[in-house]
Amino acid sequence: MSEIALEAHNLYKVFGRNPQQAVKRLKAGETRTDVLDAGTAAVIDASFTVRRGEIFVIMGLSGSGKSTIIRMLNGLLTPTDGEVLVQGRSVTEASAAELRDIRRKSVAMVFQHFALLPHRTVIDNAAYALEIQGVPAAERLKRAREILGKVGLDQWADSYPDELSGGMRQRVGLARALTAGSDILLMDEAFSALDPLIRREMQEQLIELQQELGRTIIFITHDLNEAMFLGDRIAVMRDGRIVQQGTPEEILTDPANDYVAQFVQDVDRTRVLTASAVMEPPHATTPISAGVRGALRTLREQQSSAVFAVESRKLIGVVTDRAVIRAVKAGNTDVRGIVDTNVLTVGPDDLLTDIVERAVETPVPLAVVDDKRRLIGVIPRVTLLAALGNVPATTREMPIIQTPIDMVAEFTPLVDQVADAAPAAAGSAREGGDR
Numbered sequence: 001m002s003e004i005a006l007e008a009h010n011l012y013k014v015f016g017r018n019p020q021q022a023v024k025r026l027k028a029g030e031t032r033t034d035v036l037d038a039g040t041a042a043v044i045d046a047s048f049t050v051r052r053g054e055i056f057v058i059m060g061l062s063g064s065g066k067s068t069i070i071r072m073l074n075g076l077l078t079p080t081d082g083e084v085l086v087q088g089r090s091v092t093e094a095s096a097a098e099l100r101d102i103r104r105k106s107v108a109m110v111f112q113h114f115a116l117l118p119h120r121t122v123i124d125n126a127a128y129a130l131e132i133q134g135v136p137a138a139e140r141l142k143r144a145r146e147i148l149g150k151v152g153l154d155q156w157a158d159s160y161p162d163e164l165s166g167g168m169r170q171r172v173g174l175a176r177a178l179t180a181g182s183d184i185l186l187m188d189e190a191f192s193a194l195d196p197l198i199r200r201e202m203q204e205q206l207i208e209l210q211q212e213l214g215r216t217i218i219f220i221t222h223d224l225n226e227a228m229f230l231g232d233r234i235a236v237m238r239d240g241r242i243v244q245q246g247t248p249e250e251i252l253t254d255p256a257n258d259y260v261a262q263f264v265q266d267v268d269r270t271r272v273l274t275a276s277a278v279m280e281p282p283h284a285t286t287p288i289s290a291g292v293r294g295a296l297r298t299l300r301e302q303q304s305s306a307v308f309a310v311e312s313r314k315l316i317g318v319v320t321d322r323a324v325i326r327a328v329k330a331g332n333t334d335v336r337g338i339v340d341t342n343v344l345t346v347g348p349d350d351l352l353t354d355i356v357e358r359a360v361e362t363p364v365p366l367a368v369v370d371d372k373r374r375l376i377g378v379i380p381r382v383t384l385l386a387a388l389g390n391v392p393a394t395t396r397e398m399p400i401i402q403t404p405i406d407m408v409a410e411f412t413p414l415v416d417q418v419a420d421a422a423p424a425a426a427g428s429a430r431e432g433g434d435r
Ligand SMILES: Nc1ncnc2c1ncn2[C@@H]1O[C@H](COP(=O)(O)OP(=O)(O)OP(=O)(O)O)[C@@H](O)[C@H]1O
Pocket: 015, 016, 040, 041, 042, 060, 061, 062, 063, 064, 065, 066, 067, 068, 069, 222
């Protein structure tokens, strides 16, 4: 099967007296306001491609044209201009019979309130879409039961909607939409009427189910946090036009214009950005083989109070300036003895929301390691704070977060000694300053 689920090519939808003329004028460069006399341009020159198995979010303020677009995707509305292809089939050119077929098998619309039928049991509600499609009872109940299991409601199959909590009812609604079995689900503000806790639960459930069932979902919302949380990719709409398309991270970190920038200003970045998006190359690292002297040199070069000790790129732990100085004084040359292996690490795909707490606990930058524990990046606390506060910041050095020891008085002579004498000679350094 093709990797592309749905394509929209230069879609226009104008409501009003003279839609064709309005489109012509829009194509010639007139604005939405210019063509108001001919009609309301709800959608202007919208093109996008939805890949199979992704959640594609269309986001925009009220009136920006989201519902109009989504209705053109399954032929509920005919575009004034442009074309929609579903799995390569033209929706725009389809006959009424073909359209029915497309809607049943390929693109189903999920309605906002998931309205359940009160006099039917949960399982009959879940199986409702299949019943309409004429699927035999045994088959449809089997499929409904399967999906109910996936949304965690199999024990409630024979209950009635009013015996369920609000959140559970929503899940039945979702189950019903999923049971219908169409490849592409269109969801227009499907969670907007829910209270925040249930909404969150549904968002998580949707992602889980989507991963499990591999459906393609086109999800409309005016809630940016929801868009960022759900979307593999997002199209941002303004006044009928798609003003930017991209992954949540792309939209957050590189907004196409001031409008998008302003829009994303308030988004909860911790739920979107991952460690790999904010990490920096690790500079303050020292190979175990370089010994205490190597560690000391790196500390000085990086103007840092701690360095990461690595071996074949794998993270072994942290070496602090204090430990190095103690080792030098004691005449130890092996770093292994002074590495603190109890170092906090994060994975490249960890969300900042899961990282922030750990960052607060650790005085050194967070180490980002891959699944083989190779050190692939570091996140200094300032970088994290900058990312959260949306302040552009690139630090090159690891910031000194620990209270620095008296670097000038104590450290510099030590480095010089170590550099040109046997390590044991360092024992002559003055005492004091090492708290
Ligand atoms: N049937 C219609 N007749 C005339 N104008 C319409 C019609 N449907 C939508 N519009 C207009 O088209 C524009 C886009 O409407 P649409 O419903 O697509 O916006 P939306 O982004 O879904 O908004 P909301 O977030 O409020 O649902 C609006 O200006 C609306 O008034």
